[in-house]
Each structure stands twice: as C-alpha cells, then as structure tokens.
Amino acid sequence: MKITTKVTAASVPSRRAFFKRAAVAAGAVAAMGPVRASAQQTITLKVQSGIPPKDIFHEQFVSLAKKIEELSGGRVKIDVLPTGAVVGPF
Numbered sequence: 001m002k003i004t005t006k007v008t009a010a011s012v013p014s015r016r017a018f019f020k021r022a023a024v025a026a027g028a029v030a031a032m033g034p035v036r037a038s039a040q041q042t043i044t045l046k047v048q049s050g051i052p053p054k055d056i057f058h059e060q061f062v063s064l065a066k067k068i069e070e071l072s073g074g075r076v077k078i079d080v081l082p083t084g085a086v087v088g089p090f
Helices: 015-031 056-071
Strands: 043-048 076-081
Touching (some): 056 076
Parallel strands (some): 043 076
C-alpha cells in the first residue's frame, strides 16, 4: 500500500507570513525589557560532625569548609558543628 501526500501552496505558509510572525514575537520579547540579574544570596549550611573536635578528621572537615567558602567567593558557607552540638550521641 503506497501513501502519497500532495503538498499544495495553500498548505505551506509563505515566507512573508513567517517573517511577520517572527517580527511580532521579537517585538514581544523586546517589550518585556531587560532581565535584571538579582544579587546571589549566601547559602549557609550547618553540618554536625560525628567526630570529636580534637580529631584530625574533624580538623580536615573544618579546613574543607573554609576552602569551599574561599572557592565560592563567600557564596557558600559551611558551619561545622562539633559532636553533640545539635543532636546528642545515640
């Protein structure tokens, strides 16, 4: 079974109609005005460590938090809390 579709000039939009619609769309976008970039908020994460504060792993975690704050330009701040500061031991 062979299916054929006949394309006529009436079924294909003209270039002129296409450009009119494109001009209207561009005008609508321009009428919205420029989009202002808002200032980025600082993200603060509070993280409780499960390791005692004097342990080397806790100190490494604190230095990692400082490095993240430095690399993010101060946008991401991690408050490292010692064991038991928020939730007591189980």
